[in-house]
Amino acid sequence: MVPDDPATPICSAKGCRAAAVWVLAWNNPKLHTPERRKTWLACDEHREHLSQFLGVRGFLKDVVRLEEWEPADEAPHPGGPAAGQGEGSAADR
Structure with a gap:
């Protein structure tokens, strides 16, 4: 399902192309300070898969429903691991 509103995460x-329901907060300790949180978004179907991808690398810090997420400095990032982000692109550093 494709969200009708282009502003829909x-x-x-x-x-x-499903609407995001979850925010996966993560941090690569080799690249980021301990308090920094990068984010990926997940629909219900992909939450577990994306969580496992980050978890096995020791990057996953928190999983929160999108409506409960209170971002600090960063907006949720649309690029996930299969979108070429892997352990973090140059933009994540």
């Missing part, structure tokens, strides 16, 4: 999983 979408899932970060490759090829997924």
Whole structure:
């Protein structure tokens, strides 16, 4: 399902165009200060997959429903691991 509103946040999983329901907050300790949080978005279908991808690398810090997320300095990032983001692109550093 493609969200009708282009401003609607979408899932970060490759090829997924579903509306995001979850924010996955993460941090790569080799690149980021401990308090920094990068974010990926997930629909219900891809939440577990994206969480596992970050979790096995020790990056996952928190999973929060989108409506409960209170971002600090960063907006949720639309690029997920399969969208070429992997452990973090140059923009994530």
